[in-house]
Amino acid sequence: MHRKNKWSNLYLIAVFAILYAPIFYLMFYSFNSGGAMRNFESFTLDYYKEVFEDTRLLIIVLNTFVIALLSSAISTILGVMGAIAIHLVRTNRPKQTLLTLNNVLIVSPDVIIGASFLILFTLIGIKLGFFSVLLSHIAFSVPIVVIMVLPKLGEMSSTLLDAARDLGASSWQVLTRVVLPFIKPGIFAGFFMALTYSLDDFAVTFFVTGNGYSTLSVEIYSRARQGVSLSINALSTLIFLFTILLVIGYYFVNQRNMKPSSKRTNVQDASQINSLEEGTK
């Protein structure tokens, strides 16, 4: 039995080592003065300086955040409306149809989303650039918000709404005083998910971004195609730290709202969507 334990521990250690090796490799060499991802010469922060002096890159970072915040805010509003709409549909068939249509964008690969949006935008006559990227990010974030909000609406007892209306609340008051506060955790989770998806997206953006407009992922791709440059390493280290902060923030937001009864954590739910969506990239 003891021997067996040793082997299983070894296996897990090997898996974790492989999972984290590339990330730490990248971070480690961002401090290399040698200028390549080999032969560590001496410690330097030059590449970080380079990142912060590159105005073009900083503008791209700013673009990325503007897109992420705007698209997740708008898609949260749309998604909450959609979730309430689906929740209010009582008959089974239309409800299932709506849910299926909702999930289409979650399961379809990014290449298809990107290509079809490219056709759509060219046909409508929307110029490729900021606006097309924003629209497509909103489009693929909406279903994620719906999925995160819908279960919360299901948990809400209808007697709550009846009581509010009996006491003379208008529909607007029912919405803002009863429904929205109740589903707030779902809304926050949805917003966070939309934010991470927008920040993370490469393939869709790659299709609908025209010349002259770029987000971080697209920029990293075009730089990486030209070969190794340690300023990408420095940049990735910064992004990695930021991602961890975001995940921790997300985790705590959910932890606070989590009911002790629910066995699965919200992080798990989130990753489930993540896994549905992935590929995507």
Add this chain to the structure above:
Amino acid sequence: MTNKARSIYLVPYLLWIVLFVVAPILLIVYYSLFDVEGNLTLSNYAKFFTPVYLRMTVSSFWYAFLITAISLLVAYPTAYLLTRTKHKQLWLLLVILPSWINLLLKAYAFIGLFGTYGLANAVLELLGIGKQQILFTDFSFIFVSVYIFIPFMVLPIFNALEEMNPSLVYAARDLGASAWTTFRRVIFPLTISGVKSGCMAVFIPALSLFMITRLIAGNRVITLGTAIEQHFLVTQDWGMGATIAVFLIIAMGLMMLLTGNRKRGLTDAQKK
């Protein structure tokens, strides 16, 4: 709430569905009917069934299958062993964490790791095997893809294992089943739903990956995704790109139908 209130919520959402879900799919199908000059033909479909495209499709499916199978082989034991650890939620979170990091950065890291002077070659040299060309080979493509998909395979299997009633395993062992028989007859059948959703989460994306083929496989591997990207953004032959996309959508629909139906069949069998 009244019908009027309902339609206020429904209208913007339906608008989104029509504009960004229904219209794009229809447009893909519509564009697949036009050739480069803009004539209405079925020539794209005829072209798809020529050996060049068929070979590409078959190899794309083959790679996706390999990636899915290897991910499953690595992820199942990982998920199983994770359920045995003390702080399993924490460990699970650590498995998931890399999946939150931008995919391009991970791919970029492998350019360094697998490079001629990278860590992988240094280890090979230490072992006395000597330098090998790792980057831009089938091996590197499959390795990196598996690396990227492992968290998505581990998670559903982990959840399925967690939901399994452990007393079933004890019962099997009490009744004299060996460890292997217990796994084959009890544990694996009970977690098949997790395995299926894991495979779903890996297979379709593996068919449509394109940045990995470009960055890691150096254009040696062409998947359906690469072909679509190529037609849309490089050669500007949108019709052919859309045709390939139509087949990818069909493949996706078939996959979902297949796994969905089988699941239903399983529950029916259980009812009997």
